[in-house]
Amino acid sequence: MNPPQPFTVAIDGPAAAGKGTISRAVAEHFGLAHLDTGLLYRAVGAQVLDGVDPVAAARTLDHAALENPRLRTADVAQAASKIAVIQEVRDALFDFQRAFARRAGGAVLDGRDIGTVICPQAEAKLFVTASAPVRAARRWKELQARGDHSPFEDVLADVEARDARDSARAAAPLRAAEGALVLDTSELTIKAAVSAAVDYVAALRAA
Numbered sequence: 001m002n003p004p005q006p007f008t009v010a011i012d013g014p015a016a017a018g019k020g021t022i023s024r025a026v027a028e029h030f031g032l033a034h035l036d037t038g039l040l041y042r043a044v045g046a047q048v049l050d051g052v053d054p055v056a057a058a059r060t061l062d063h064a065a066l067e068n069p070r071l072r073t074a075d076v077a078q079a080a081s082k083i084a085v086i087q088e089v090r091d092a093l094f095d096f097q098r099a100f101a102r103r104a105g106g107a108v109l110d111g112r113d114i115g116t117v118i119c120p121q122a123e124a125k126l127f128v129t130a131s132a133p134v135r136a137a138r139r140w141k142e143l144q145a146r147g148d149h150s151p152f153e154d155v156l157a158d159v160e161a162r163d164a165r166d167s168a169r170a171a172a173p174l175r176a177a178e179g180a181l182v183l184d185t186s187e188l189t190i191k192a193a194v195s196a197a198v199d200y201v202a203a204l205r206a207a
């Protein structure tokens with residue numbers, strides 16, 4: 001029997017657009033491995049907050065450290081988006097992501113540059129987005145549920161600052177890949193957004 005062909009689903013988009021939820025659901029539905037690539041940048045950002053050089057941190061990244069709950073904090077998110085503009089950091093994280101994307105049996109990766117840089121040959125590409133206030137409201141609710149009572153205005157300012165940095169940078173700026181399905185989740189329930197993504201991937205898998 002031939003080994004299973006790679007099948008890559010690239011899911012990009014701005015912070016808190018619903019990429020994570022959609023990616024996990026798509027991976028589970030099709031039995032694919034899943035990598036949240038934001039965690040790689042967050043892990044580097046967290047080390048930089050502890051005084052480590054960003055390029056050294058990216059080159060020696062311990063993938064076991066990706067489970068640390070500290071990586072979910074707003075401070076680490078901002079640090080991540082600051083080190084993500086450094087081309088050497090992105091280069092150091094490239095091989096791991098590319099290998100994950102092309103593993104036998106298929107994979108879903110979510111991030112900012114999966115369909116544009118990491119895996120332009122991905123069989124399915126989605127760009128998941130939503131308006132900044134909607135994304136900030138979702139993030140604010142998540143933070144509240146975790147006992148972080150940051151005011152909504154601060155969460156919105158954080159989202160907008162990261163959007164601006166991620167979109168304006170020279171290295172792998174945030175944009176929809178050519179041929180990507182653009183899914184605006186501003187007015188969609190999670191269920192509807194997941195089902196649109198699953199239907200899209202199912203059609204491509206059948207093709």
Ligand code: C5P
Pocket residue numbers: 015016037038039041042077080081082084110111112113114162166
């Ligand atoms: O997706 P998440 O919010 O966890 O990503 C944190 C930061 O890491 C983003 O704001 C972005 O600057 C950076 N990132 C990136 N490329 C990726 C994933 C994340 O530049 N593929």
